[in-house]
Amino acid sequence: MPQTFDLILKGGIVVNHDGRVERDIGVRGGKIAAIGDLSQASAAREIECRGLHILPGVIDTQVHFREPGLDHKEDLESGSCAAVMGGVTAVFEMPNTDPQTTTRDALADKVRRGHHRMHCDFAFWVGGTHENAADVPELERLPGAAGIKVFMGSSTGSLLVEDDAGIANILRRTRRRAAFHSEDEAMLRERKNLRVEGDPRSHPVWRSAEVALACTQRLVRISRETGARIHVLHITTAEEMALLKEHKDLVSVEVTPHHLTLVGPEDYERLGTYIQMNPPVRDELHRAALWQGLDEGVADILGSDHAPHTREEKDKTYPNTPSGMTGVQTLVPIMLDHVNASRLTLERFVDMTSAGPKRLFGIAGKGRIAVGYDADFTVVDLKRTETITNDWIASKSQWTPYDGKKVTGWPVGTVVRGYVVMWDGALETPSQGEVVRFEETLAR
Numbered sequence: 001m002p003q004t005f006d007l008i009l010k011g012g013i014v015v016n017h018d019g020r021v022e023r024d025i026g027v028r029g030g031k032i033a034a035i036g037d038l039s040q041a042s043a044a045r046e047i048e049c050r051g052l053h054i055l056p057g058v059i060d061t062q063v064h065f066r067e068p069g070l071d072h073k074e075d076l077e078s079g080s081c082a083a084v085m086g087g088v089t090a091v092f093e094m095p096n097t098d099p100q101t102t103t104r105d106a107l108a109d110k111v112r113r114g115h116h117r118m119h120c121d122f123a124f125w126v127g128g129t130h131e132n133a134a135d136v137p138e139l140e141r142l143p144g145a146a147g148i149k150v151f152m153g154s155s156t157g158s159l160l161v162e163d164d165a166g167i168a169n170i171l172r173r174t175r176r177r178a179a180f181h182s183e184d185e186a187m188l189r190e191r192k193n194l195r196v197e198g199d200p201r202s203h204p205v206w207r208s209a210e211v212a213l214a215c216t217q218r219l220v221r222i223s224r225e226t227g228a229r230i231h232v233l234h235i236t237t238a239e240e241m242a243l244l245k246e247h248k249d250l251v252s253v254e255v256t257p258h259h260l261t262l263v264g265p266e267d268y269e270r271l272g273t274y275i276q277m278n279p280p281v282r283d284e285l286h287r288a289a290l291w292q293g294l295d296e297g298v299a300d301i302l303g304s305d306h307a308p309h310t311r312e313e314k315d316k317t318y319p320n321t322p323s324g325m326t327g328v329q330t331l332v333p334i335m336l337d338h339v340n341a342s343r344l345t346l347e348r349f350v351d352m353t354s355a356g357p358k359r360l361f362g363i364a365g366k367g368r369i370a371v372g373y374d375a376d377f378t379v380v381d382l383k384r385t386e387t388i389t390n391d392w393i394a395s396k397s398q399w400t401p402y403d404g405k406k407v408t409g410w411p412v413g414t415v416v417r418g419y420v421v422m423w424d425g426a427l428e429t430p431s432q433g434e435v436v437r438f439e440e441t442l443a444r
Contacts, residue, residue, distance in 0.1 A: 003041040005033060007418055012049030012379065015350050016056065016369045025054065027375040030417035035371060047420070049379060052412060053346065056354035056369050057089030057376025061146070061361065062179075062233060062254065062303030063328050065091075067113060069098025074308045074396050076110075079328065080118035080433060082306070082394040084421045086329035087378040087411025089120050090366060090436055092146040095127035100159055102127045104135075104142060111144040111435060118433030119421055120414075121366075121376075125149035125179060128170045129158040136173040144435045146361065147176045147231075152215050153183030154278040154323070160185060164222060171228035176440055177252065177360060179231040182240075183207060183279055184215040200318040201268040204280040209237040212279050216240050223250050231360065234259065234305050236279045238289030245298045252300045252360050255290050257334045258327060262401065263287050273314050274401055277305070278323040294344060294352075301356040302349075304331045308397035326395045330388060330402050336380060336409025346382070362439040379413030386410050 005026040014023045014035070026034035026041060034041070065079035076093070083091055093110070095101035101110060101124055114122045123146035126139045140148050150170060151159050161167055162185035171178060188211060196202035216232060220243065223230045231252045235241060236259050244251050262271075262281045275281055293299045307324030314321060331353075339346050358367025365374045388402040414422040419429040 003034065003038065005041060005043040006045070007375070007420070008038055008041060008043040008046045009049045009054055009377065009379070010038070010046055012052050012054040014054050014369055015346055017355065019347070025369065025377070027418040030375055032369060032371050032373050032375050035369065045420070047413070051381070053380050053382055054369070055350050055378040055380060056367055057416065058087055058332055058353040058378045059090045059357040059363070059366065060088045060304050060306070060328050060331060061092040061301060061357050062094065063091045063306040064094045064096065064308070064324065066308070067097060068109070072396070073310055076114050076118050077431070078394065078396045079306065080120045080122070081427065082326070082329040084119045084414040084416070085394045085425070085427070087332040087380065087414050088328055089376040089378060089414060089416045090122065091120055091328065092123050092125055095125050095149055096151070096155060096159055100127050100157070101125070102129055102132050102158065104139065107139070107142055107144060114433055115435070116433060117431050119427070119430055120416055121434050121436050123436040127159045128161060128178065130161060130166050131158055133166070133169045133173060136170055137175065140174060140176050141441045143441070145441070146436070148174055148178040150178060151181045152219065153185040153188055154181055162186065164218060167219065168222050168226055171222060171226040171230070174228050176362070177229040177231050179233055180219055182212060182215040182219050182232050184211050187211045187214060195319045197319065198317050200273050200276050200321070201265050203276055203318070204264055204282050207278060207280050209239055209282065209286065212237050213239045213243070216243060220244070220247050220251060233303065234279060235290065235293070235299070236282055237286050241289050241293040241298055245293070245296065248298070253293065253298055254301050254303045255294060255299045256303055256305050256327070257331050258325065258401065260287065260290055260294070260338070261334055271401055273318050273321040274325065274399070276318070276321060276323045277325060291343065300352070300360060302331065302335065302352045304328045308395050310397055311399060326393060326397055326400050329393055329395065330400055332378065332380065332411045333386070333388060333407045333409060334402065336382065337407035340382065340408040364437040364439045364442060366436065375415060375418040377413065377415040378411060379415070380409060381412050382409050384408070384410040384412070
């Protein structure tokens with residue numbers, strides 16, 4: 001009797017843990033049910049994918065969707081729409097909202113807001129603070145929790161934990177991998193006079209490589225003393241890459257598309273405050289070191305650090321301008337353009353956006369194309385050339401630093417648990433987002 005499925009992706013080049021092979025994929029009940037030759041099978045919907053590459057669903061583990069409290073910039077619906085339009089099937093969202101995501105109730109509120117309103121699957125980082133350190137073992141195991149995120153610099157209020165004792169107090173209680181923004185807050189305060197009014201090129205002078213390295217050195221030492229696993233977000237310096245390659249037993253490393261692609265000072269002169277990020281885009285010496293760290297495997301995963309602000313906010317005079325840019329929708333096309341330029345292989349891209357997040361954070365049922373896993377796919381056309389424009393951006397902010405950039409390699413389909421959410425630029429099945437599950441908390 002012929003097999004029947006809900007969906008068949010036919011004849012695509014499946015890129016996975018066993019290489020690149022042309023195969024059909026059958027989906028039933030939101031799961032991958034068969035992989036191979038399904039020419040004798042039938043399905044409610046069949047999509048011809050010949051000439052396209054089918055990747056495990058891309059997972060972006062660092063986004064700021066601003067809800068609640070800052071949703072004039074972004075909200076969970078608009079941010080997740082940007083995600084799926086760019087081929088991203090799941091996101092981990094950050095805790096610096098208003099109120100901050102630092103309690104059981106605040107996390108549960110975000111989960112309620114996201115359920116079947118977000119277009120992709122989701123989890124939320126819980127902010128680690130001095131006040132909630134004792135609750136960390138419970139908080140990091142709650143449904144929808146990606147883990148604990150700590151800001152050692154570039155934050156305000158209780159989310160800022162800049163002292164070694166506070167960091168150690170949190171890490172002694174963690175059992176999962178905790179994530180860190182690593183810039184030395186004391187040094188940032190001392191160096192504020194280096195900011196030049198009206199000149200965003202002074203941003204990386206103020207937030208120098210030394211500021212980042214000093215904090216990361218402290219963080220690694222505390223991680224070593226406590227035996228806790230840590231994840232250092234958006235690494236930007238050659239010195240940090242050299243340090244972290246010596247501590248890979250405990251430390252995982254994220255790099256971002258914008259730090260790999262943009263460069264100072266020329267892009268500051270072109271983009272002004274629209275390139276302003278924390279930690280900042282740096283010069284070619286540091287960018288080259290990030291690529292070397294990627295080539296050597298020191299960098300584990302890619303995260304977009306999608307952090308939108310309105311044009312009105314960005315158009316103020318530096319330094320009275322917020323740091324952050326859009327990124328979740330452009331992660332896939334920007335990095336596929338690097339693949340086509342032979343900066344990294346497609347397999348390495350898959351490792352950094354699917355298998356890597358699964359491995360580091362213990363994501364259950366995602367990150368591979370395998371029978372029994374969630375039917376999450378990012379379908380791409382490696383030969384398609386498009387120009388990224390502000391008009392394409394689905395974020396509320398409606399701008400990108402890549403406006404006008406021509407890229408080769410384009411996301412043509414986003415499938416989340418068997419739902420064809422986006423196909424060829426059209427939103428087909430909105431608002432089916434569910435909580436990402438984690439292996440360490442499946443019993444909860």
